[in-house]
Amino acid sequence: MAEGSQTAPEAGNDMGNDDAIGGNVSKYIVLPTGYCGQPKKGHLLFDACFESGNLGRVDQVSEFEYDLFIRPDTCNPRFRVWFNFTVENVKESQRVIFNIVNFSKTKSLYRDGMAPMVKSTSRPKWQRLPPKNVYYYRCPDHRKNYVMSFAFCFDREEDTYQFAYCYPYTYTRFQHYLDSLQKRNMDYFFREQLGQSVQQRQLDLLTITSPDNLREGAEQKVVFITGRVHPGETPSSFVCQGIIDFLVSQHPIARVLREYLVFKIAPMLNPDGVYLGNYRCSLMGFDLNRHWLDPSPWVHPTLHGVKQLIVQMYNDPKTSLEFYIDIHAHSTMMNGFMYGNIFEDEERFQRQAIFPKLLCQNAEDFSYSSTSFNRDAVKAGTGRRFLGGLLDHTSYCYTLEVSFYSYIISGTTAAVPYTEEAYMKLGRNVARTFLDYYRLNPMVEKVAIPMPRLRNKEIEVQRRKEKSPPYKHPLLRGPASNYPNGKGDKKSSVNHKDPSTPF
Numbered sequence: 001m002a003e004g005s006q007t008a009p010e011a012g013n014d015m016g017n018d019d020a021i022g023g024n025v026s027k028y029i030v031l032p033t034g035y036c037g038q039p040k041k042g043h044l045l046f047d048a049c050f051e052s053g054n055l056g057r058v059d060q061v062s063e064f065e066y067d068l069f070i071r072p073d074t075c076n077p078r079f080r081v082w083f084n085f086t087v088e089n090v091k092e093s094q095r096v097i098f099n100i101v102n103f104s105k106t107k108s109l110y111r112d113g114m115a116p117m118v119k120s121t122s123r124p125k126w127q128r129l130p131p132k133n134v135y136y137y138r139c140p141d142h143r144k145n146y147v148m149s150f151a152f153c154f155d156r157e158e159d160t161y162q163f164a165y166c167y168p169y170t171y172t173r174f175q176h177y178l179d180s181l182q183k184r185n186m187d188y189f190f191r192e193q194l195g196q197s198v199q200q201r202q203l204d205l206l207t208i209t210s211p212d213n214l215r216e217g218a219e220q221k222v223v224f225i226t227g228r229v230h231p232g233e234t235p236s237s238f239v240c241q242g243i244i245d246f247l248v249s250q251h252p253i254a255r256v257l258r259e260y261l262v263f264k265i266a267p268m269l270n271p272d273g274v275y276l277g278n279y280r281c282s283l284m285g286f287d288l289n290r291h292w293l294d295p296s297p298w299v300h301p302t303l304h305g306v307k308q309l310i311v312q313m314y315n316d317p318k319t320s321l322e323f324y325i326d327i328h329a330h331s332t333m334m335n336g337f338m339y340g341n342i343f344e345d346e347e348r349f350q351r352q353a354i355f356p357k358l359l360c361q362n363a364e365d366f367s368y369s370s371t372s373f374n375r376d377a378v379k380a381g382t383g384r385r386f387l388g389g390l391l392d393h394t395s396y397c398y399t400l401e402v403s404f405y406s407y408i409i410s411g412t413t414a415a416v417p418y419t420e421e422a423y424m425k426l427g428r429n430v431a432r433t434f435l436d437y438y439r440l441n442p443m444v445e446k447v448a449i450p451m452p453r454l455r456n457k458e459i460e461v462q463r464r465k466e467k468s469p470p471y472k473h474p475l476l477r478g479p480a481s482n483y484p485n486g487k488g489d490k491k492s493s494v495n496h497k498d499p500s501t502p503f
Contacts, residue, residue, distance in 0.1 A: 021056030021071050024048035024277070029089065030060045041157065042091040048084065052170045054277035055085035065097045073278040075285025080104040081331065082232035082279035084164040090154035100148045101139065107332045110136035110148050113415055114405035117167060120159040126167050128417055166329070166404050167420050169237035171201060171275045174268055177241065178204055181248065187211050188258050189248050194266065195305030198283050201271035203302045205309070208247045209262040220262045222313060223323040223434065226306065226383065229289045230280045231273030233329035235402050235423045240267040240327055242427020253435050256443045261434060269302050292386035314391060324397040326383045334415065335407040336363065336426050337370035339399040341388035348393050349373070355396065358436045363429035365407035365422065402426060
């Protein structure tokens with residue numbers, strides 16, 4: 001038991017005037033300088049040796065104040081953002097100030113009112129600390145690096161308190177969630193192991209569609225969705241779960257989508273990074289979203305497996321890969337928004353804007369005005385950029401970003417902090433938007449009435465009878481070309497149940 005601070009074994013990285021950090025603190029009790037004897041109540045015990053945990057070092061500054069150091073991503077000292085740790089052995093009414101002192105980013109939503117998450121054993125629901133107790137500033141004591149300080153009062157001695165950068169979503173939670181879906185024995189839900197990570201964790205691939213669409217020789221319209229390539233971007237998993245929950249539900253919209261489309265979802269591309277508590281990198285220190293051009297089967301096995309499958313589908317004449325959407329979280333911007341690609345073909349470029357405009361109509365937290373289309377060189381190795389160059393003009397590739405903190409509803413100025421449910425609601429609205437994109441709305445009322453299940457070809461025939469070509473067609477005509485360019489303040493005019501309500 002050391003005094004004052006704990007530093008994990010050195011890893012040789014440059015941490016300024018701070019010692020190198022190579023691992024998480026483990027049941028570490030901070031004792032006052034000069035103290036001898038057994039620890040007492042109020043001598044705080046810090047721990048981050050658990051799944052998705054991250055805290056590399058603790059220094060006691062004074063009786064009430066502690067400097068906390070984020071452990072860098074494994075094998076990569078550049079990334080220090082995610083933290084997740086517990087504190088116990090507290091005294092009732094004990095007041096402390098915690099300073100997170102070694103963030104690798106200077107820009108942060110902490111400037112805009114974001115606050116860390118907290119829960120305790122007697123209050124297991126995550127909640128944000130009051131913003132008035134959180135400060136983000138340049139600190140002269142830490143080479144003028146940015147520091148996030150927050151004040152906290154422990155109120156229950158027997159509780160263990162947990163603090164995190166954002167709502168955690170662990171690999172184990174994800175596996176339990178998929179197990180629960182499998183136990184429902186739905187004939188339109190299929191789970192397979194596409195590969196394994198370096199540490200032999202599963203790369204799960206979900207297929208959600210009508211069994212008729214998987215018959216040999218059947219033509220398929222595929223929507224491919226990926227998430228958690230950056231492990232610390234936990235909102236990605238909540239959005240992805242919202243998409244999955246909606247698509248497997250008995251909601252009339254979900255039933256129509258399953259008949260018309262094949263959804264392929266790889267919800268966790270970086271399971272090792274998630275398990276280890278990294279922010280951006282894999283076990284071996286690679287930002288996987290910069291290696292789509294030439295992923296290694298042994299260094300980037302999960303990425304390699306997904307890319308192989310996508311290329312295989314692209315080369316299948318019976319398969320039309322319509323959409324690729326990669327879900328992320330953003331540390332400096334509000335709302336949900338998208339990144340798309342730039343094309344020389346102006347018509348294709350304009351068609352690409354339709355889906356985010358429709359999503360803006362369906363989701364109050366999605367901002368079309370924050371959506372942008374680019375070809376930045378630094379993004380060349382991302383899934384969006386690589387697949388946008390590989391796939392033909394009938395396919396559209398997006399990065400869907402959602403704020404770590406909050407959204408601002410059109411016409412207001414107040415920030416509404418995201419909750420786990422709000423992230424999942426965005427996912428449900430993403431799924432709902434495919435109904436509007438393909439103009440399948442007339443089919444919803446039909447499937448709401450008990451009747452034989454419509455086959456894919458019957459839906460296509462009915463859609464043609466309605467004379468409503470999907471937006472995939474080259475010409476932009478009708479209401480789609482008149483959507484506003486700002487944040488959506490209207491819901492879809494289709495008269496059906498909002499998927500955000502309980503099923």
